Amino acid sequence: MTAPLLDVRGLKVAARLGDRAHPILKEVSFQIMPGEAYGLVGESGSGKSVTSLAVMGLLKKPLRVAGGEILFKGQDLLQLSKREMRRLRGNRVAMIFQEPMTALNPLSTVGRQIAEMFVLHQGKGWDEAQRLAVDALASVRVPNPDRRARNFPHQMSGGLRQRVMIAMALACNPDLLIADEPTTALDVTVQAEVLRLIKELCAERGTAVLFISHDLGVIASTCQRVGVMYSGCLVEENETQALFGDPRHEYTRGLLGALPRLGSRSQHGRQRLVDIDSIISDRSKLTETRFIAPRAAEGGQP
Amino acid sequence: MTAPLLQVDDLHVRFPIAGGGLLGGRRTLYAVNGISFDLAKGECLSIVGESGCGKSTTALSILGLQEATEGSIRYRGQPFSGAGGPGRMQRARAVQMVFQDPYASLNPRQTVRTSLSAPLRLHGIKSASEISDRIEAMLADVGLTPEQADRYPHEFSGGQRQRIGIARALILEPEIVVLDEPVSALDVSIRAQIINLLLDLQEKRGLSYLMISHDLSVVEHMSDRVLVMFAGQVVEEGGWRQIFETPAHPYTRRLIAAIPDPDVALRRSERSERSADLPMLDGRAFVADGSVAPDVFVRPAPSELVEFAPGHKVRLAAAH
Structure with missing residues (x-):
C-alpha cells in the first residue's frame, strides 16, 4: 500500500x-x-473551497484552522512556518483558480509571470527562466508560445488565460495540483479542452489533483474518487463510478436527481427534476450520517 | 394553424466601433447576421451558443433594448420593432425578461411589494386592494408567501430571489418571457426547483419562452425547439429531438460532445453517435464548424439555411 500524498485528518476550520x-x-x-x-x-x-485554502495555508481572517492535521508526504502542513509554507506553495503544491483574469497580474507579461516560478523555486536566471516559460506555454498547447509569452493577460481569451494558469501551476512539476472550479467561467467547448489538458498533463507527470467543483459532470469526467460535501462535512466518499451509479447518502441521491441528464428526455420522456427539499425532511440531520467507502484493496490493505 | 405569436425575420444587428490606431476609421462589428424564427404560443424556444455568438443581442432586440439594424420583428402580426412599433408600455405587457443574476436584477432598496407594485401602478391599476391581491396571488404562484412581500432582496436566498425575478416578469401577464440563462447562477438543488417552477408556470399560463442558455442539458430538458447560433447566425435549427438525437452541423455536435455529463463520462449510457443524413449536401460545405473563432469585423460569407427534414434546418455555404 502506497502512503497517501495528502492525508487530511479531522480538519476543523472555524x-x-x-x-x-x-x-x-x-x-x-x-x-x-x-x-x-x-x-x-x-x-x-459547503466548505469545498475552504478545504482547499486550508491545504494551501491561505485561510484569511476570520477563518482559521481549529483542529486536525494536513499531512503532505507525512509532514504536517499546519506545523510549518510561513516561510516553509511559501517554499512549498507553487513548488510542491500548486493551485489554479476559477477566475484567470483576477489571478494573473495585469501589469506583467504572462511569460514573465511563468518565468518567476523558475526563478523563485528553482533558482534559475531570468534569461533561462524566460526560455523555460516559452516551453511551459508550448506544453499547455498555446499556439505561437514565443509571441504569446510577450502578451499581457488582457490580450488573451479566457481559455488561453486558463492555460497560462495551468502552465504556471505545473511549471515546477508539483506533486499536487489544486484546481478550484478551474473551468466555471469558460464556454463549454473551451471547458472541455481545458479539462482534457489538465487530465492529460497530470497523468503524464504523475501529478495528483484535488479537483473542486459544483458541477457533478465535471467531477465525473475528471476524477477517480469523489467526496460530496454538505455544510462543512464530507457526507459521502466513493470511487466515481460507484458514487454516481449507486449513491448511498440521501443528499447525494437528491443532488443527482436534481440534475437534468443529457439524453434522459429522449429515453424516458420529460421527468420532473427531483426537488431535494421534498425528499429530505430535515436538512439539519443530513450531516449525521456519512458514507465513506473504503478504498479498493491495494497490496492487501483497505 | 394559428399565426405565430412572434415572428423574427432576417434580423441584423451591427455595431459601429472606433477603429484601431489614431487615424483608424470606423469598423463594423457584425453581431447578428440574419436571424429568422417564429415563436408559437406556449412554446419554449431555446437559443444556444457560446459567448459572443449574438444570442443575447437577439434577445435584447426583441425586448426593444437594442435597435435592429435591419430586419423586422412582428408580434401577433403587428410590427414590434423600429418606428412603427409599440411604445415601451405596450411592449412591457407583451414581453418580459428574467435575468441571469437574481442578485443584480432586484433593487436592494425596495421591498418585494414595491418592486412588484410599480409595474402594476404604471399600467393603470389604481386600486390598492387589487394591487395587493395580485401581488399575493403572484407570490403564491412562484412559491413565496404573502408575508415575504414586505422583505428586502437581501433577506432572501438565491433561489428565492430568482423566484422574485420571475414574479416581477410575470406580474403584468406577458405572453412571452425571455429567459436569459435563468438558472446558471444557481446551485444544483435550487436549479432543479426553478426549472420545475418555470415549466409549471408555462403550462399553467400558456407562456411562450425564449430561453438563452449555454447549458445544453437544461436546454434539452426544457425546450420544444432549439436554435444553435454561431457567429451571429443560426447554424442549425430543429425540434429538441432532432438537435439532440440527430445533430447535423459539426458545431452542434461539438457543443453536445463538450458537455461534461456524469452518465456519458462513466459510459453508463451511450450517447447517440448518430447524426442526421444529409441527402442534399452534394459537396456543399457546412458554414463554420466552430473550430476557428469567427472574425466579428468581417461580413459573413453568403450561406443559406437549408431545410432537409421537416423543421430541421442546417446552414450550408451558398450554392455555386
Missing part, C-alpha cells in the same frame, strides 16, 4: 466572530494517493 467561533469545517478527512485525481463536489457554502 470563523471567529466577536468572541464566538462558528464551525465552518467539521472534521473533514480524506486522502489523495500519488497521481490520483480526487474530486470534492458540493453546493455553495
Whole structure:
C-alpha cells in the first residue's frame, strides 16, 4: 500500500466572530494517493473551497484552522512556518483558480509571470527562466508560445488565460495540483479542452489533483474518487463510478436527481427534476450520517 | 394553424466601433447576421451558443433594448420593432425578461411589494386592494408567501430571489418571457426547483419562452425547439429531438460532445453517435464548424439555411 500524498485528518476550520467561533469545517478527512485525481463536489457554502485554502495555508481572517492535521508526504502542513509554507506553495503544491483574469497580474507579461516560478523555486536566471516559460506555454498547447509569452493577460481569451494558469501551476512539476472550479467561467467547448489538458498533463507527470467543483459532470469526467460535501462535512466518499451509479447518502441521491441528464428526455420522456427539499425532511440531520467507502484493496490493505 | 405569436425575420444587428490606431476609421462589428424564427404560443424556444455568438443581442432586440439594424420583428402580426412599433408600455405587457443574476436584477432598496407594485401602478391599476391581491396571488404562484412581500432582496436566498425575478416578469401577464440563462447562477438543488417552477408556470399560463442558455442539458430538458447560433447566425435549427438525437452541423455536435455529463463520462449510457443524413449536401460545405473563432469585423460569407427534414434546418455555404 502506497502512503497517501495528502492525508487530511479531522480538519476543523472555524470563523471567529466577536468572541464566538462558528464551525465552518467539521472534521473533514480524506486522502489523495500519488497521481490520483480526487474530486470534492458540493453546493455553495459547503466548505469545498475552504478545504482547499486550508491545504494551501491561505485561510484569511476570520477563518482559521481549529483542529486536525494536513499531512503532505507525512509532514504536517499546519506545523510549518510561513516561510516553509511559501517554499512549498507553487513548488510542491500548486493551485489554479476559477477566475484567470483576477489571478494573473495585469501589469506583467504572462511569460514573465511563468518565468518567476523558475526563478523563485528553482533558482534559475531570468534569461533561462524566460526560455523555460516559452516551453511551459508550448506544453499547455498555446499556439505561437514565443509571441504569446510577450502578451499581457488582457490580450488573451479566457481559455488561453486558463492555460497560462495551468502552465504556471505545473511549471515546477508539483506533486499536487489544486484546481478550484478551474473551468466555471469558460464556454463549454473551451471547458472541455481545458479539462482534457489538465487530465492529460497530470497523468503524464504523475501529478495528483484535488479537483473542486459544483458541477457533478465535471467531477465525473475528471476524477477517480469523489467526496460530496454538505455544510462543512464530507457526507459521502466513493470511487466515481460507484458514487454516481449507486449513491448511498440521501443528499447525494437528491443532488443527482436534481440534475437534468443529457439524453434522459429522449429515453424516458420529460421527468420532473427531483426537488431535494421534498425528499429530505430535515436538512439539519443530513450531516449525521456519512458514507465513506473504503478504498479498493491495494497490496492487501483497505 | 394559428399565426405565430412572434415572428423574427432576417434580423441584423451591427455595431459601429472606433477603429484601431489614431487615424483608424470606423469598423463594423457584425453581431447578428440574419436571424429568422417564429415563436408559437406556449412554446419554449431555446437559443444556444457560446459567448459572443449574438444570442443575447437577439434577445435584447426583441425586448426593444437594442435597435435592429435591419430586419423586422412582428408580434401577433403587428410590427414590434423600429418606428412603427409599440411604445415601451405596450411592449412591457407583451414581453418580459428574467435575468441571469437574481442578485443584480432586484433593487436592494425596495421591498418585494414595491418592486412588484410599480409595474402594476404604471399600467393603470389604481386600486390598492387589487394591487395587493395580485401581488399575493403572484407570490403564491412562484412559491413565496404573502408575508415575504414586505422583505428586502437581501433577506432572501438565491433561489428565492430568482423566484422574485420571475414574479416581477410575470406580474403584468406577458405572453412571452425571455429567459436569459435563468438558472446558471444557481446551485444544483435550487436549479432543479426553478426549472420545475418555470415549466409549471408555462403550462399553467400558456407562456411562450425564449430561453438563452449555454447549458445544453437544461436546454434539452426544457425546450420544444432549439436554435444553435454561431457567429451571429443560426447554424442549425430543429425540434429538441432532432438537435439532440440527430445533430447535423459539426458545431452542434461539438457543443453536445463538450458537455461534461456524469452518465456519458462513466459510459453508463451511450450517447447517440448518430447524426442526421444529409441527402442534399452534394459537396456543399457546412458554414463554420466552430473550430476557428469567427472574425466579428468581417461580413459573413453568403450561406443559406437549408431545410432537409421537416423543421430541421442546417446552414450550408451558398450554392455555386
